[in-house]
Amino acid sequence: MISNHKRRRTANQIVSSNRRVLKMITNTKATIYRMLLLVVALLTSTAVAQTLTVAHSVFPATLNPLMTTVAAEESVALAIIEKLVVFEPEAMQPVPWLLESWAFKSDTELLLTLRDGISFSNGEPVDAAAVRFSLETWRRQPVMAHSIVGLEDAAFEIVDDLNLLIRTSRPVVNLINTLARYGYVVPPAYYSEVGDDGFARAPIGSGPYVLASQDAGSRVVLERNPGYWRGEPGFQQVVFRAMSDDFSRAAAIEAGEADIAYLLSDTSLARLRNTPGVTVHSIQGLRKFIAAFNANMPGGEPLQDPRVRQALNHAVDVQTIVDIVFDGEATALGGAFATSGEFGYSKVAAFEYDTEQAKKLLAEAGYPNGFPITLAYTAGRYPKDQEVGEILSSYLSAVGLTVTQRPLEWGQFAAERSAKTLGQIYAFGLLFPPDLGETFKYMAFATDAPMIDWPDEWLQLYSQSETAVVPEDRAQLYGEMLEINRQNPFGIYLFSPNDAYATRSTVTGFQPRQDQVLLLYDVRPSN
Amino acid sequence: MVSAIPTLVIVLAGVFILIRLTGDPARLYLGDFATDEAVSSLRSEWGLDRPMRVQFVDYLLSALRGDLGISLKFRRPVLSVIAERFGASLELALASMVIAVSVAVPLGALAALNRGKLLDRILGLAVVLGQAIPRFFLGILLIIIFGLTLYWLPTGGSGTLRHLILPAFTLATPTIALLARITRSSVLDVINQDYVRTAKGKGLKGRRILIKHVLRNALVAPLTVATVQFSQLIGGAVIVETVFSWPGLGLLAIESVYSRDFTLMQGIVLVFTILVILINVLVDWTYSIIDPRIRLSD
Numbered sequence: 078m079i080s081n082h083k084r085r086r087t088a089n090q091i092v093s094s095n096r097r098v099l100k101m102i103t104n105t106k107a108t109i110y111r112m113l114l115l116v117v118a119l120l121t122s123t124a125v126a127q128t129l130t131v132a133h134s135v136f137p138a139t140l141n142p143l144m145t146t147v148a149a150e151e152s153v154a155l156a157i158i159e160k161l162v163v164f165e166p167e168a169m170q171p172v173p174w175l176l177e178s179w180a181f182k183s184d185t186e187l188l189l190t191l192r193d194g195i196s197f198s199n200g201e202p203v204d205a206a207a208v209r210f211s212l213e214t215w216r217r218q219p220v221m222a223h224s225i226v227g228l229e230d231a232a233f234e235i236v237d238d239l240n241l242l243i244r245t246s247r248p249v250v251n252l253i254n255t256l257a258r259y260g261y262v263v264p265p266a267y268y269s270e271v272g273d274d275g276f277a278r279a280p281i282g283s284g285p286y287v288l289a290s291q292d293a294g295s296r297v298v299l300e301r302n303p304g305y306w307r308g309e310p311g312f313q314q315v316v317f318r319a320m321s322d323d324f325s326r327a328a329a330i331e332a333g334e335a336d337i338a339y340l341l342s343d344t345s346l347a348r349l350r351n352t353p354g355v356t357v358h359s360i361q362g363l364r365k366f367i368a369a370f371n372a373n374m375p376g377g378e379p380l381q382d383p384r385v386r387q388a389l390n391h392a393v394d395v396q397t398i399v400d401i402v403f404d405g406e407a408t409a410l411g412g413a414f415a416t417s418g419e420f421g422y423s424k425v426a427a428f429e430y431d432t433e434q435a436k437k438l439l440a441e442a443g444y445p446n447g448f449p450i451t452l453a454y455t456a457g458r459y460p461k462d463q464e465v466g467e468i469l470s471s472y473l474s475a476v477g478l479t480v481t482q483r484p485l486e487w488g489q490f491a492a493e494r495s496a497k498t499l500g501q502i503y504a505f506g507l508l509f510p511p512d513l514g515e516t517f518k519y520m521a522f523a524t525d526a527p528m529i530d531w532p533d534e535w536l537q538l539y540s541q542s543e544t545a546v547v548p549e550d551r552a553q554l555y556g557e558m559l560e561i562n563r564q565n566p567f568g569i570y571l572f573s574p575n576d577a578y579a580t581r582s583t584v585t586g587f588q589p590r591q592d593q594v595l596l597l598y599d600v601r602p603s604n
Numbered sequence: 605m606v607s608a609i610p611t612l613v614i615v616l617a618g619v620f621i622l623i624r625l626t627g628d629p630a631r632l633y634l635g636d637f638a639t640d641e642a643v644s645s646l647r648s649e650w651g652l653d654r655p656m657r658v659q660f661v662d663y664l665l666s667a668l669r670g671d672l673g674i675s676l677k678f679r680r681p682v683l684s685v686i687a688e689r690f691g692a693s694l695e696l697a698l699a700s701m702v703i704a705v706s707v708a709v710p711l712g713a714l715a716a717l718n719r720g721k722l723l724d725r726i727l728g729l730a731v732v733l734g735q736a737i738p739r740f741f742l743g744i745l746l747i748i749i750f751g752l753t754l755y756w757l758p759t760g761g762s763g764t765l766r767h768l769i770l771p772a773f774t775l776a777t778p779t780i781a782l783l784a785r786i787t788r789s790s791v792l793d794v795i796n797q798d799y800v801r802t803a804k805g806k807g808l809k810g811r812r813i814l815i816k817h818v819l820r821n822a823l824v825a826p827l828t829v830a831t832v833q834f835s836q837l838i839g840g841a842v843i844v845e846t847v848f849s850w851p852g853l854g855l856l857a858i859e860s861v862y863s864r865d866f867t868l869m870q871g872i873v874l875v876f877t878i879l880v881i882l883i884n885v886l887v888d889w890t891y892s893i894i895d896p897r898i899r900l901s902d
Contacts, residue, residue: 136851138677138863146635219649220634222642274679293688294851295762318761320849321859324744328759332751488627488864495631507636524640 127313127602129584131595132326132335136294136319141277142261143215146224148508148593149339153297153317154261156597158282161189161208161260162253163596166588169363169418169511171257175203175283177239184248184546189256191239195306197283201264205241209233210265212243214273224259226518227252248544250551254420254512258592285310285598295319311586311601330355330579337587338579339595342460343406346577354582358589361408361416362576363511366459368393368452368469368504369520369527369568377501379448381530386566387428388438389502392476394430398468399572402461406577410570413559414516418591420548421513421555425563428570435476447477451500453493456484459506460574466504469569473502494525503527504571511591513555514542520567527567535561608881612874613664619873620660623866628652632864633676650676663870672874673867677860682871686853690875692762693852696845697837699772704779705830711780712787712826713819719792727784734781743774743847760849771848775841779833783826790822797821828887835883838876 135149142154163174173179177190195203212233216225227249234242243252262283268276280288283306286299299315318335320326327345330338331352341349341357349355368389372380379385395409408416411427439445452473454466463484470480483500485493493499509515517539520526538558545551580587586599623629630646631638647653651662666673672682715727750770751759758767794800795818803813842854849855853872860868 136859138675139679144679219642219646222634222639223637277679292763292851294692294855295849318849319851320760321855322760322846322849324747325760325847325849328747328751329761332755332759334758334761486626488632491632492627495628519637523637 129312129315129337129597129600129602130329130335131315131317132320132329132338133317134319134321134323134326134339137297137317139277140280140288140297141273143211143259143263144218144220144273144277146220152339152593152595153299154280154282155284155594156286156299156315157280157284157288158261158263159284160257161191161262162257164257164511164590164592166590166596169420169591171253175262179253181546182242184544185245187243187245187252188236189241189243191241192306193239195283196304197264197267197281198287198302198304199264199267199281201266202238203262203283204238205235206238207262207265208241209235210268211262212260214263214268215259215261218273221259224255228255248546250543250546251420251510251512251514254510258510286315289314307598310598311584315597327579330581333581336581336584337595337600340593341577341579343404343575343577346406347404349579355579356582357577357579358587359406359575359577360589360591361418361573362508362593363416363418363573363591364459364506364508365410365414365416365516365573366465366504366506366571367414367568368454368502368571370566371497371499371501371503371528373528373530374497374501376449376451377528379442379444379450380501382442383565384438384442385444387564388435388442388476389473389478390428390566390569391431391435391438393469393472393569393571395571396430398465402464402468403572403574407572407574409572412563412570414520414562414568414570415513415559416573419509419511419513419516421552423552423556423559425559432476439476444477447479449479449481450502451481451483452502452504453483453485453490453500454504455487455490455506458487458490462504462506465571469504491525497525497528502569504569506574508593513559514551517542517555517558529565529567531567532561532565535565608885611881612877615877616664616667616870616874617660619870620663621656623869624656627864629676629864629866667874672871675860675865675868675871677863677865677868682868685856685868686871686875689851689853689856692850693838693841693845693854696768696771696775696841696850696852697834699768700776700779700837701830701834703772704776704783704833705827707776708780708783709787709819709823709826712784713791713814713822715784715788716791716795717814727788731781731784734777734784737777739774739778740843740847742777743771743844746770746774747847760847762850767848767850771844771850774848775837775844779830779837782833783830786829787822787826790825791818794818794822828890831883831887831890835880838879 133149135147137150137153139145139150140154140157142151142158145151159175161174161176162171164170165172175191175195177192179190180188182188189208191203191205191208197203201207215221216228227245227247230246232244234244236242263276264281267281271279285302285305287302289298289300291297296319297317301310301313318329320329323342323345326338327341327349329335331349346357346359350357370380370386371377399405399407399409412425415422439447450473452466452470454462456463466482466484470482473480490499490505494503509519521531521539535558538554542551542554545554576589576593578589583603584600585603586601588599590596630650630652631643634642634646651659670683674680675682675685678685711727715724718724747759747770750757757770761767800813800817803817838853841852842857844850845852845854846858857872860872
């Protein structure tokens with residue numbers, strides 16, 4: 078007989094044993110649960126590892142590309158909203174993106190044909206109606222007034238869902254380049270609902286990524302658009318970190334906190350080139366610097382003689398400025414105010430640095446002892462602009478000119494440039510669209526353009542170029558105009574600084590672009 | 605407080621005029637290639653074609669209603685743009701103040717207790733260095749050491765406590781130096797007071813005397829200075845926030861200058877001015893509480 082006490086004890090032992098088993102099971106469950114959590118965490122960390130971090134120069138004030146001309150802001154927007162046409166990175170030739178093709182039906186009619194089956198991430202179709210809406214929205218933005226010249230009264234006619242005809246009242250020869258620069262396509266129903274500013278805060282497009290969140294002043298986070306028409310984008314997430322200081326962007330890429338660093342100055346490049354796992358991409362940019370002539374203002378009379386203008390080009394050793402001031406990270410423009418990335422560029426004989434030749438030309442023009450001149454330049458607007466201004470002054474003094482320097486803050490410089498009171502020579506830089514026609518139009522006809530008398534022959538060629546729809550014809554005309562500008566310089570042609578970026582070995586497919594816009598679709602994780 | 609109103613109006617008038625002397629905001633906003641028609645149309649839209657005094661009075665009246673205008677860059681009310689960034693600046697300033705007080709007070713006391721000894725001299729040298737070193741240089745130095753060499757801390761950005769350490773320390777350094785110096789002389793003053801000698805005579809232990817009798821009385825001066833310094837920490841964060849990409853008001857001020865967002869610039873200056881005035885009023889009020897002999901009416 079087993080006593081009740083013993084039975085109870087045995088029962089207790091069984092219960093206790095069961096509890097231990099239960100505890101073991103519970104522990105095992107907990108362990109499995111923990112392991113599952115670990116796996117999830119690992120998976121999550123893999124997902125996080127698929128984040129592309131860009132050390133960017135700005136926190137975009139707007140994500141509406143129809144309202145900004147700032148390339149850094151466009152770079153963020155372009156991951157969300159796409160263009161009809163893009164410039165291919167190296168030669169800056171326009172290639173179709175949302176478009177399947179384009180065709181000039183006449184000098185004033187351009188037919189755009191869209192790719193079939195593309196939708197915005199909210200489901201609206203990318204069709205001719207969306208393109209018309211986008212072009213009309215772009216055309217009414219005050220900040221775009223300069224870019225719509227020739228399109229003010231253009232008609233955007235829908236032919237069918239995929240075809241749109243742009244009909245202009247006169248030939249607009251750079252129309253495709255304009256579309257490659259500004260031709261963003263937005264979803265019309267959503268845009269109409271939220272308006273310009275609402276769209277700027279919460280944009281929707283057809284691009285590889287969609288907006289996930291914005292942390293004011295700090296970062297913009299994008300997430301993969303799973304239905305992207307070109308196929309899966311490379312990353313689960315893209316983070317644009319706003320780092321306005323150039324050193325901070327360089328430090329972020331060096332420390333491995335960023336995968337791409339946007340626009341670095343030459344001072345950071347040497348260190349980054351020696352950093353394992355970091356690649357520096359330095360390409361000639363589109364910004365061009367010139368010391369322009371105001372020959373038609375008081376005191377500018379000597380500059381009316383083309384020999385004097387040539388002499389001043391011979392007086393400045395631009396290559397030395399490039400080598401010393403920019404550590405080689407720039408390109409001397411040579412004999413033309415043009416860069417090789419621009420449409421219509423052709424090589425023109427460079428001005429040799431030759432002070433004897435400069436003095437000889439000055440003497441021939443009747444100024445053997447030089448003449449007094451005011452040299453204005455920007456201070457703090459562009460990297461090293463003040464140093465360049467001071468060096469220019471030394472070079473001009475060396476051939477006999479008496480130079481009064483005027484380093485100016487950008488606001489005052491811009492105001493005086495418009496009022497034509499800067500000085501007989503003024504040095505500054507401009508980032509033109511990659512088409513020489515834009516440079517010529519600004520330099521000869523803008524209200525704040527240099528004051529010189531343009532040769533009749535040049536003006537005739539320009540007039541012809543305005544209606545030369547065939548690109549080869551226009552390029553030919555631009556070549557001839559560059560030659561005339563070599564004989565009759567409208568300024569001292571200086572240099573074009575390189576645009577430098579850096580990437581880590583964690584990514585591949587990055588291609589620097591002369592228009593300073595990031596196109597992230599091709600960027601992929603390297604593994 | 606009422607006497608602060610003329611200060612506010614004068615500061616605003618100064619900023620209002622100076623900003624407009626730096627160029628035409630409409631032309632600068634539209635960029636290099638803007639046509640004259642576009643510029644004049646925008647000038648008219650923004651009311652810049654009206655006489656400046658009319659614009660200023662208009663601005664003051666709107667500001668009284670809490671309307672600081674629309675930011676030209678962000679195209680949103682200036683107050684909402686400032687409000688978004690204010691928290692980050694406050695966080696940085698508070699962290700810097702905590703660091704400054706908790707480092708400076710012990711250092712100052714230590715220097716005073718070791719007056720004339722090697723430790724005092726070393727600390728004195730550190731104080732001079734801390735006050736002399738420019739914040740941008742110190743910031744870059746710390747990034748190179750802790751971000752790029754040791755890889756202990758992020759080089760910039762925000763979001764976690766680790767992001768806060770370097771910018772807060774950089775911002776705090778001159779304040780540490782100042783407070784340490786003031787704490788040292790304050791402790792030296794107090795240490796020779798009769799009540800401290802009495803405490804020693806009563807046989808109290810050194811640590812108890814230091815904490816209960818010396819520091820308690822000596823801290824009045826450094827803490828008052830710390831309060832005044834607080835407004836400078838918020839306003840003086842411009843460089844530190846830029847170097848460390850810290851998304852506060854200082855960085856916003858720089859961005860507004862570069863983008864010629866004159867409504868935002870005016871708004872930031874207004875907020876900074878109000879902040880400084882408020883802190884000064886607070887300091888005066890604190891004085892009167894700490895020392896009843898001082899009355900606000902004085």
